[in-house]
Amino acid sequence: MFLWFVCCLVVARLISASDERCSKPPQVDNSIFIAMKEEGQISGIYSCIKGYHLVGKGTLFCNAFDEWTVPTATCHLGHCPNPVLSNGKFNYSWPVKVSDKVTFMCNDYYILKGSSWSQCLENHTWAPPFPICKSRDCDPPENPAHGYFKGRNFTSGSNITYYCEEGYRLMGTPDQQCIDGEWNSDLPSCELIQEAPKPTAPTKYGKALLAFQENKDLCKAIQDFIKRLTETGLTMEELKHTLEMKKAELKGKKCCPNIVAKKTGHRDTLKNKFSSWF
Known part of the structure; x- marks a missing residue:
């Protein structure tokens, strides 16, 4: 069954037999072809009759050679396309009519993802969209970077x-x-993992300050020593000589405990002055 109707829209005019320059459009079973002319361009569209739905592209154009482009449309029985579900099953009445519903169920070891039902609408589509049956096993997992x-x-x-x-x-x-x-x-x-920042090398001023802080007791001892040296009235040379004698005496006691060194004159005086230091 094929019907060819010529109509016009607000922006188009009716194609008369004398004005028509394109050949007869290709036949698509169970359809109606509607042609129109707009701004010098002739086009046409296939519309399926009731109880059929369009599959493919239903719009054609008349080219410069006065020939219609080849249609890809076909009209299939049923108001909506037949439902499909891989790895599952469904029940519905055929051919599909408007408002018909279909229910879905998955095979064993598969789980339904999506709606368990769908309905045929006036615009020849199903809603909600068809679900899928996904395996209960998981796909191989991904590896994170590093x-x-x-x-x-x-x-x-x-x-x-x-x-x-x-x-x-x-x-x-x-x-x-x-x-x-x-x-x-x-x-x-x-x-x-971020590494801890390495300590910055201290400057010369920092090194000096650090040394001073680490040797506070030493500095105080040197100050006390110079003060006591000034109070005795002795020079550094005299103190050095006394210390050398003290060192020799200690060595003598260690190696020869029975020999006692004699100290007379100037040496005894120095010893008396620094007796409280040793």
Whole structure:
């Protein structure tokens, strides 16, 4: 059955038999062809009759050779396309009519993702969209940058564990489980471990200040020593000589305990002055 109607829109004018320059359009069974002329361009569209739905592109144009472009449209029985569901089954009445509903169910070891039903609408489409049947097993997991996982079984209920390369720390959930075709946590990431900044070398001023702080007691001892030296009225040379004598005396006692060195004159005087120091 093929009907050819010529109509006009507000911006188009009716194509008369004398004005028509294009040949008869190709036939599409169970359809109506509507042609129009607008701004010198002749076009046409196929519309399926009631109980059929359009599959393909239904719009044609008359080219410069006064020929219609080849149509890709066909009109199939049923107001909406037949439902499809891989790895599952459904029940519906054929041919499909407006407002008809279809229900879906998945095979064993598959889980339904989407709506379990759909309805044929006036515009020849199904709503909600058809669901899919997804395996209960999970797809192989991804590896984060600078990371990896351990585990070879991806079936439902199996577990894997994520690790990071040396120098990186794991951010997220390390242990994940396959539940009804989906891993139960988001993919973790591996974050670079930042090294502690190295201390800056102190300046000359800093070194001097540090040395002064570490030797506060030494500085005070030197100040006390110079003060006591001034009070005795002795010079540094005399003190040096006394210290050398004290050192020799200690060595003599260590090696020859029975020999006692005699100290007379100037040496005894120095000893008396510094007796409280030793």
